[in-house]
Amino acid sequence: xxxxxxxxxxxxxxxxxxxxxxxxxxxxxxxxxxxxxxxxxxxxxxxxxxxxxxxxxxxxxxxxxxxxxxxxxxxxxxx
Amino acid sequence: xxxxxxxxxxxxxxxxxxxxxxxxxxxxxxxxxxxxxxxxxxxxxxxxxxxxxxxxxxxxxxxxxxxxxxxxxxxxxxxxxxxxxxxxxxxxxxxxxxxxxxxxxxxxxxxxxxxxxxxxxxxxxxxxxxxxxxxxxxxxxxxxxxxxxxxxxxxxxxxxxxxxxxxxxxxxxxxxxxxxxxxxxxxxxxxxxxxxxxxxxxxxxxxxxxxxxxxxxxxxxxxxxxxxxxxxxxxxxxxxxxxxxxxxxxxxxxxxxxxxxxxxxxxxxxxxxxxxxxxxxxxxxxxxxxxxxxxxxxxxxxxxxxxxxxxxxxxxxxxxxxxxxxxxxxxxxxxxxxxxxxxxxxxxxxxxxxxxxxxxxxxxxxxxxxxxx
Ligand SMILES: Cc1ncc(COP(=O)(O)O)c(C=O)c1O
Numbered sequence: 001x002x003x004x005x006x007x008x009x010x011x012x013x014x015x016x017x018x019x020x021x022x023x024x025x026x027x028x029x030x031x032x033x034x035x036x037x038x039x040x041x042x043x044x045x046x047x048x049x050x051x052x053x054x055x056x057x058x059x060x061x062x063x064x065x066x067x068x069x070x071x072x073x074x075x076x077x078x079x
Numbered sequence: 080x081x082x083x084x085x086x087x088x089x090x091x092x093x094x095x096x097x098x099x100x101x102x103x104x105x106x107x108x109x110x111x112x113x114x115x116x117x118x119x120x121x122x123x124x125x126x127x128x129x130x131x132x133x134x135x136x137x138x139x140x141x142x143x144x145x146x147x148x149x150x151x152x153x154x155x156x157x158x159x160x161x162x163x164x165x166x167x168x169x170x171x172x173x174x175x176x177x178x179x180x181x182x183x184x185x186x187x188x189x190x191x192x193x194x195x196x197x198x199x200x201x202x203x204x205x206x207x208x209x210x211x212x213x214x215x216x217x218x219x220x221x222x223x224x225x226x227x228x229x230x231x232x233x234x235x236x237x238x239x240x241x242x243x244x245x246x247x248x249x250x251x252x253x254x255x256x257x258x259x260x261x262x263x264x265x266x267x268x269x270x271x272x273x274x275x276x277x278x279x280x281x282x283x284x285x286x287x288x289x290x291x292x293x294x295x296x297x298x299x300x301x302x303x304x305x306x307x308x309x310x311x312x313x314x315x316x317x318x319x320x321x322x323x324x325x326x327x328x329x330x331x332x333x334x335x336x337x338x339x340x341x342x343x344x345x346x347x348x349x350x351x352x353x354x355x356x357x358x359x360x361x362x363x364x365x366x367x368x369x370x371x372x373x374x375x376x377x378x379x380x381x382x383x384x385x386x387x388x389x390x391x392x393x394x395x396x397x398x399x400x401x402x403x404x405x406x407x408x409x410x411x412x413x414x415x416x417x418x419x420x421x422x423x424x425x426x427x428x429x430x431x432x433x434x435x436x437x438x439x440x441x442x443x444x445x446x447x448x449x450x451x452x
Contacts, residue, residue, distance in 0.1 A: 013141065014309055016114055017129075020122035021140075024130075051119050 005034035011068055015043050019051040022073070026057060029075050034060070037071045045069045082392045082437045086280070086369060087229055087257060087428035092323070093282040099326035100284060100319040111316050112307060121318045128325035135328050136274065137265035138291050144308045145321055148288040149256040152275035153180040153223075155290050155301050155312070156252040160221050160273070161188050162299035169218035172196045174206045174225065175413040176233065178254055181223050182409075194218075203362040204233035204414045208240050215243075221250045227258035230397050230410040230426060231361025232370025234262060241270035250296065256280055256288070260331040261339075261368055272296050278320070282430070283327030287320035335431035340368040342438045343429055347371055349442035354449060360411060360424055369429040372397075374416065378449040380425045386448045392441050394427050 008025050010018040022037055029035065039045050049059040049071055056076035063070045083091065103124055109117030111125045126140070133140045146152045161168045173185050175197045185195045196214045200206050206224055215222070222244050224235050237253050244251040252273040255264055259276040266274060273296065277288035292298055292311065304313025350357055356376030375383070380396040387394060397408040407421040416424070427441065 016112065016119050016122045017126050019114075019119050020111075020126040023119065023123055024127055047114055051114065054116060055119075 005036040005072060007036045007038070009038045010044065010048070011038050011040050013044075015047055016051065018044050019048045022048060022052060023055060026052070026073065026075050031075055031077050033075045035073045035075070037073060038065075039069045039071055041068055045071075049073075080391060080437070080440060082441050084392065084394045084427045084429060084433070084437075084441055086430040086433075087232075087426060088395055089279045089285060090282045090430050091432070092279075092284060093327060093330050095330045096283050096323040096326045100323040103319040103322035107318060107322075111318055112305070121316075124318055124322050125316055128321045131325040131328050132276075132289055135260065136276070136291055137267040139294065141309070142266075142291055142294055144290045144292055144311045145316055146288045146290055146312055147286055147317070148279070149178070149254065149275050149277035150180040150288075151301070152256075152277070152288045152290040153178065153252075153254055154184045155298070156273040156275060157181060157184040157221065157223060158188065158301060159298040159311075160250055160252070160296070161191070161193055163297035164220045167218075168193060168220040170194045170196065170216055170220065172198060172211060172214055172219060172222045174223075174235070175199045176204055176206075176228050176230075176410045177223060177225055178229055178256070181225070181252075181254055185223065198224075200233070200413050202415050203365070204228055204231045204360075204410065205362060205365060206235050206240065208236050208243060211240050212243050215247060215249065219247075219249050221252060223252040223254070225254040225257075226264055227255070227262060227367040227370075228361070228410060229257050230408060231372045231414065232257070232367035233362050234258070234365040234367060237264075237271065238269055244272075245270040257370075258367055260328060261336050266291055266293070273298075278324040278327050281327050281331060284320045284323040287317055287324050289324075332431060336368040339429045339431060339433065342433055342435060343369060343371050343427075345435065346427060346429075346438040346442055347373070349439065350445060353442070353446040360414065360416070369433075371427040371429075373425050373427070374420055375423045375425060375449050377423070379422050381422065383425065383445070383448055387441075387444060390444050390448075392444050394425060394441075396422070396424060397426055 058074040061072040107121045109121040111121040129140045241251045250272045253271045254275045272293040274291040279285040302313045358374040360372040407418040411421040
């Protein structure tokens with residue numbers, strides 16, 4: 001990784017606005033770039049990563065941090 | 080030539096707005112609360128628009144609640160804060176020149192035991208912040224004073240009023256439907272807790288608006304339902320209108336205000352020169368750039384408006400929503416006009432598309448039909 005991943009805090013953002021906001025940020029990044037997203041437990045962690053994968057992005061990592069999650073996403077080549 | 084000078088009532092939608100709406104209706108028809116791809120596409124439209132609106136106001140996206148327009152935003156602000164305050168909410172302060180959606184919403188709370196104070200205005204329609212300060216009590220939960228008046232364009236001292244509310248821990252709501260994108264209003268600078276805007280005054284679609292709700296402000300919803308908009312506004316979001324709202328904001332030209340101001344002043348100069356005894360209703364200086372409101376010396380405005388309409392010139396006597404009601408305008412009464420004087424008043428409101436040729440032609444027609452020289 002040549003540069004640190006961008007970060008996006010989506011805690012407290014309802015579904016599926018959280019997925020939509022993540023996609024809007026990812027679309028502004030160059031292909032192959034990374035985005036680190038903070039998500040709430042429950043629906044958000046269940047639903048957001050698959051929604052990003054469905055649009056061609058790669059969920060590289062999911063870590064539990066406190067009561068929430070941190071997800072590392074790599075922007076897909078064709079997305 | 081059609082000359083539309085009723086832009087305070089509503090504006091013609093911009094082409095970019097119509098395109099955004101039809102594109103969204105066709106391609107992003109999913110429910111923005113659904114989890115499948117079409118739902119997420121619709122949610123992207125909503126969230127992109129929310130960001131556009133938040134940026135235009137200096138707010139955070141999460142502080143924006145989409146509504147069906149200015150009326151709902153005002154009702155949500157006034158009733159939502161009072162309901163959330165429960166038994167603590169005993170007193171609300173509004174100005175005497177608010178839009179009916181603020182005034183009637185506040186007065187509807189009286190049956191719940193809420194006392195409503197109406198603060199008067201001076202002869203130009205301006206609220207004195209000291210007069211607001213005088214009526215505040217330990218029971219006051221909310222002050223609502225608009226940014227720009229819908230009839231006479233008075234720009235209220237919202238900075239000062241907001242500051243004195245903030246100092247006392249009282250919520251401040253501001254109806255900015257007329258001024259949004261015409262006069263700067265940044266919620267990071269103005270101490271406002273709730274702010275109403277709508278799209279159809281800025282060449283956007285009708286039936287869409289938003290309420291800015293400062294983070295941490297307790298607000299009860301008007302509707303029970305699916306809990307959209309963070310539980311603050313249930314109901315499936317009007318995605319095409321939301322897309323159109325954002326397109327309208329993006330199409331705003333910040334230089335347009337000074338052009339509208341110049342043409343408005345030119346219109347007033349033409350009328351003032353040709354119609355002896357004509358008077359300006361509302362402020363000379365602290366005035367919204369596109370608003371002119373005049374009192375004719377003899378002519379009643381209703382028959383004049385009909386003749387103007389027949390000539391392809393569209394204006395109004397006052398607020399659009401009060402046109403059906405025979406009662407005199409409360410705003411004009413509040414600035415000291417007699418009921419007879421209110422019926423001789425004419426509101427001419429410009430848009431960024433109004434041209435010099437149009438204001439000159441409108442002035443000539445008004446002078447001719449109102450019997451000036
Ligand atoms: C100052 C003001 N507030 C509220 C409204 C109501 O907005 P809407 O027509 O979107 O309900 C209007 C105009 O219609 C207005 O001018």
